[in-house]
Amino acid sequence: MQTRLTLNGTARELDIAPATLLVDLLRDDLALTGTHVGCDTSQCGACNVLIDGVAVKSCTVLAVQLDGAEITTIEGLASDGALHPMQAAFKEHHGLQCGFCTPGMVIAGLDIARRHGGSASRETIAHELEGNLCRCTGYQNIVSAIEAGSKAMQDA
C-alpha cells in the first residue's frame, strides 16, 4: 500500500505490505538496524522511535498507519557527524554497557526531555523509564545521561 512518510528528514514514498510492523520496515526493508527488537511484545522499549516527535514502540505500530507522519530513528539524531546532545550525554556518562537497549533508551530520553525540559528529577526519569529494559542492570548511568542530556538540550 502506498505510504508517504518523512524518515529522518527525507521524504519517502513506499509501497508497504499492510502486515508490516514499523520496526520490520526500518530494519529489513530500509536497513536502519539501529532500532532493535528486544521483546516484540511492547514491553522492552528497544524498538522506540519518534513518530511526529513522540516516542512509540515500533514493534506495535503498522507502517501503513503512518501516511503523512514524520519518523525519527536513532540514525537520524546526529547531524554533520556531531552526536545529538542526548547521545553525547550517554557517551559522557557511560549510559551503555552492551548497547542493545541504548537506541531505545536515547529515544525515551528525548521523550522525557520533550515532556519535562531539563527539569526532570532523577526519580522522575527513573520512573518514566518503566517502559525500557536494560538487562545489564545499568540504569544509574542511564538516568544520569538522560538528566544531563535533557539539560544540554535545554541549554542548546
Next chain:
Amino acid sequence: MREFEFTRATSLDGAAEQFASGGEAAFIAGGHTLLPAMKSRLRMPDRLIDITGIPGLDRIERDGDRLWIGATARHATVADDATVKSAIPSLAKLALLIGDPQVRNRGTLGGSITNNDPAADYPAACLALDATIETTGGRYQADDFFLGMFTTALADGEIVTRVGFRLPQAGAYAKFRHPASRYAMVAVYVARFVDGWRVAVTGAAPAVFRWTGAEAALAAGQPTDGLLLDPSELNSDIHASAEYRAHLCTVMLAKAVAELV
C-alpha cells in the same frame, strides 16, 4: 502476523461501508490491544480499517455534568489534558497509570474499552463514573456495556465514537500494578456523586464489575476495612491467588477512599 487488507477511513460512514465489504474486518486506532492479539493469532482479521483519520474522533470537551472524550484520544493526551485534569482529576491520573510512556503515546480510550481486557483500566473508570458510551449505533450506559471477559455489547461493525464520563463530586483510582506488564493485578475506582457512591473493580475477576457492598458501606458511612469479596468469584493465576486478590481489593478500596479528590 497473517496478511490482511488495509484501508483508511475518513468518515464513520466510510468505515462502516469498508467493514461490511466481506470477510472478517476489524477497526484499528492505536493498535496497542489489537496488534498484540494479531501477533499471537488470537485475532486474524481479513481487513483492518484505520479510523484515526476520521476528523473529530479524538475531541475532548466538557458539556454540563459530563466530560466527553473521543474514542481515538490517546492515553497520554487524556493524562495531560487541562479539561480532564480540572473536570475529573482522578481520570487523568488513571490514564497516567496505563502501560508506560510509549504505550500511552499510542493507545486509545476506544481501543481499551472495546477490548474489555479483564485487567484494563478504562472499563473501571466507565463503570465508576456512570459513563455513557456513544457509538455509531446509539448509546449505552456503562452498566450495560461490559458483558464479560473481552466481551461488550457492541454489534459487529459498530464503532465507539466517544465516552461521556459523569463528573463526580470526588473520585480516586487506586491500582496495584503488575510490575512487568503494568496491568492491574487489582484496581479500584471510587466515585462519590450527589446521589450515591459507585465503586468499580478491575483486574480481579473475569471482567470489570461494581462492588455493590462497598458502595452500600460508603453510602452508609460505615468503615470498609471489614469488607471482603468472595475469592471463589475472583481470578487465580501465576501472579496472584484469588484470596490475595480479594485482600488487595479491600486494600485498594481503602487507598482510593483515602485519596478522593
